[in-house]
Amino acid sequence: MKHLIRKEFLEEGYVFATAAAEIARRAGHTRPARLASNENPYPPSPKAIRAATDVLPHVNRYPDEKNQAFTRALKERHGDYHFVASVGMDGIIDTVLRTLISDGDRVAVATPTYSYYGLAVQAQGGETVSVPRKEDFSVDPALFCRDAAGTKMAFLCTPNNPTGTTETVETIAAICENYEGILFLDCAYIEFDETDYRPLMKKYENLIIGRTMSKAYSLAGLRVGYAFVPKWYEPYYHRAATPFTLNMVSQAAATAALEDTEHVERIVSMVREWRGRFMDECPYPVVPGGANYVMVDVAPKKADDIVPELAQKGVIVRSCASFPGLPDHYIRVSIGEPWENEAFLKVIREIYQS
Numbered sequence: 120m121k122h123l124i125r126k127e128f129l130e131e132g133y134v135f136a137t138a139a140a141e142i143a144r145r146a147g148h149t150r151p152a153r154l155a156s157n158e159n160p161y162p163p164s165p166k167a168i169r170a171a172t173d174v175l176p177h178v179n180r181y182p183d184e185k186n187q188a189f190t191r192a193l194k195e196r197h198g199d200y201h202f203v204a205s206v207g208m209d210g211i212i213d214t215v216l217r218t219l220i221s222d223g224d225r226v227a228v229a230t231p232t233y234s235y236y237g238l239a240v241q242a243q244g245g246e247t248v249s250v251p252r253k254e255d256f257s258v259d260p261a262l263f264c265r266d267a268a269g270t271k272m273a274f275l276c277t278p279n280n281p282t283g284t285t286e287t288v289e290t291i292a293a294i295c296e297n298y299e300g301i302l303f304l305d306c307a308y309i310e311f312d313e314t315d316y317r318p319l320m321k322k323y324e325n326l327i328i329g330r331t332m333s334k335a336y337s338l339a340g341l342r343v344g345y346a347f348v349p350k351w352y353e354p355y356y357h358r359a360a361t362p363f364t365l366n367m368v369s370q371a372a373a374t375a376a377l378e379d380t381e382h383v384e385r386i387v388s389m390v391r392e393w394r395g396r397f398m399d400e401c402p403y404p405v406v407p408g409g410a411n412y413v414m415v416d417v418a419p420k421k422a423d424d425i426v427p428e429l430a431q432k433g434v435i436v437r438s439c440a441s442f443p444g445l446p447d448h449y450i451r452v453s454i455g456e457p458w459e460n461e462a463f464l465k466v467i468r469e470i471y472q473s
């Protein structure tokens with residue numbers, strides 16, 4: 120029956136990093152440091168847990184299809200913008216692609232970056248055009264617009280996964296100014312940085328800013344993403360979306376999590392402090408970045424050699440060798456709990472000195 124499957128799905132899809140965890144387990148580490156997935160090591164706000172639990176008896180009903188409570192909380196937090204929500208930012212990306220891309224349409228992606236854009240574009244029948252970043256992994260707006268010319272849409276991630284690098288507001292403004300398609304700015308990690316792109320929404324009609332509750336807000340398991348969209352675009356988004364996006368539990372938890380600003384601020388300040396320590400104390404060069412992870416240049420070692428070495432010593436990190444456009448000597452290390460971060464620093468020093 121395989122011949123019935125669309126050709127886009129005959130190849131392997133998203134690659135999850137599991138091999139290192141297996142090595143750590145075999146080496147006898149029952150509780151390894153899990154620094155490979157950029158998750159938040161801490162549980163969500165107790166208020167979010169409470170809100171989620173409280174709605175469980177009512178899930179016999181469909182959820183509010185307009186996500187009204189969550190949207191109110193978003194406006195409270197960010198100001199009077201237009202918002203859409205979905206099953207993770209990945210769900211937003213899928214829906215946006217549905218509104219814009221059909222067979223043969225071209226989509227620009229600032230590379231190296233998050234792999235899901237390419238997979239989602241392919242699923243929609245579109246074609247990805249890789250736009251290379253500069254040597255320091257930043258984006259040159261003029262080169263970007265030149266390379267992205269003729270595409271309907273572009274993905275740009277800031278802080279970028281896996282490099283951690285952040286674009287200036289001026290760079291994004293210059294792209295919006297000169298690019299003819301729609302720019303999807305993926306801000307999955309923006310809470311950990313200080314750059315504020317939101318005001319650009321007031322000025323440009325071709326900008327969508329994607330955000331997620333998965334990282335800073337510790338709700339990865341509930342799958343909640345949202346986006347700032349231009350007013351003109353909002354109705355088209357809803358036509359392309361599934362009738363119910365967020366479930367009742369996610370809506371309740373995300374609303375409460377967003378309102379608990381103290382909780383998220385505590386997490387963000389801890390992440391920033393550890394990012395500084397990684398920069399200062401890691402023996403290999405760390406790429407300056409603004410996320411809850413850092414990318415480390417382990418040359419002359421190869422990423423695919425050092426990752427098993429670290430796993431053997433109980434620290435699981437991500438090799439960046441599978442990211443197209445990136446040389447094979449970078450690893451990505453999430454900022455975890457203090458004991459996990461200490462474990463990484465200790466083990467990476469041992470490896471460096473051996």
Ligand SMILES: *Cc1c(COP(=O)(O)O)cnc(C)c1O
Pocket residue numbers: 157206207208209210233276280305307330331332333339342343344
């Ligand atoms: C984690 C991540 C996302 C997806 O987040 P979800 O909301 O969990 O789907 C999107 N973009 C980047 C760059 C990410 O790292």
